[in-house]
Amino acid sequence: MRTALIVSAAALSLAACSTAVEAVRGPELAPIGYPAALVPTSQVYLPTPEEQRAARAASANSLWRVGSRTFFGDQRARRVGDILTVNINIDDRAETQNSTNRSRSNDISGGVTNLLGLENALGRAFPGGFDPANMxxxxxxxxxxGQGSVSRAERVNLTIAAVVTDVMANGNLVIQGRQEVRTNREVRELTVAGIVRPEDISSANTIAHTQIAEARISYGGRGDISRMQATPAAQSLVERFSPF
Incomplete structure (x- = not known):
């Protein structure tokens, strides 16, 4: 238990230190690396020495070299590590308006004309007046x-290179790409991930975002401007949990 508390405290201190450094120096770009979120842990990326020697060897009386990727063949992405271009062109508009009006009223009255003669006694008990017919x-x-309306317009036109990180059993490709651009003290981040069919990839090795299944597209940034536009953490907590 004590060890867990020490580790948690160390992690919090490192996170706070990183945030403070970013506030002073500005955001740093992430290191370049192979997309790891969707890559199988057992995937081997580099060929073995035997495969490298076989790739350099040429067959006798042949223009084809063993291990060559293609001759006049298809250059579209189809294997783990291949790169393809994703064209993101989002131009969505949605407008919804709802109005609800509901009303209900009821009126119930009842009386007793005779109640074993006690209606007169009740009249004496209420000197202000008593009517047995309206007891x-x-x-x-x-x-x-109720009334509500939604009006939304989104437009994003971007291009990003993605890497094939896995080939599924049915031949579909799992892709993931990430792009970062830093301007002064602001970093713009673009990420895309999803599943595509090889036959949907064009001859130019490109694919539209509408042809990506389970697409996850993120476009945002971090830095001084994004931090100033964001709601303070304490205010966000108060707004989220306030019952009023």
């Missing part, structure tokens, strides 16, 4: 009205 009376009314 019970109830009224109710309920009104509800």
């Amino acid at each position: 019970v009376g109830m009224e109710g009314q309920a009104n509800a009205s």
Whole structure:
């Protein structure tokens, strides 16, 4: 238990230190590396020495070299490590408007003309006046009205190179790409991931974002401007958990 607390405290201190350094120096770009989130842990990326020697060896009386990728063949991505271009062109608009109006009213009354002669005694008990014909009376009314509207417009036109990180059993390709651009003290981040069919990849080795299944596209940034535009953490907590 004590060890866990020490590790947690160390992690929090490192996170706070990283945040402070970023606030002073500005955001840093992430190191270049192979996309790891969707890559199988058992995947081998580099060929063995035997495969390298076989690739350099040429067959007798042949223009084809063993291990060559292609001659006049298809250059589209189809294996782990291949790169393809993703064209992101999002131009969505949505507008919804709803109006609800509901009303209900009820009126119930009842009386007793004779009650073993006790109706007169009840009249004496209520000197302000008593009418046996109107002993019970109830009224109710309920009104509800609601109105809501949604208007949304999104437009993103970007291009990013993605890497094939896995080939599924049915031949579909799992892709993932990430791009970072730093301008002064602001970093713009673009990520894309999903599953594509090899036959949807064009002859130019490109694919549209609408042809990516389970697409995950993120476009954002971090830095001084993004931090100033964000709501403070304490205010966000108050707004989220406030019952009023």
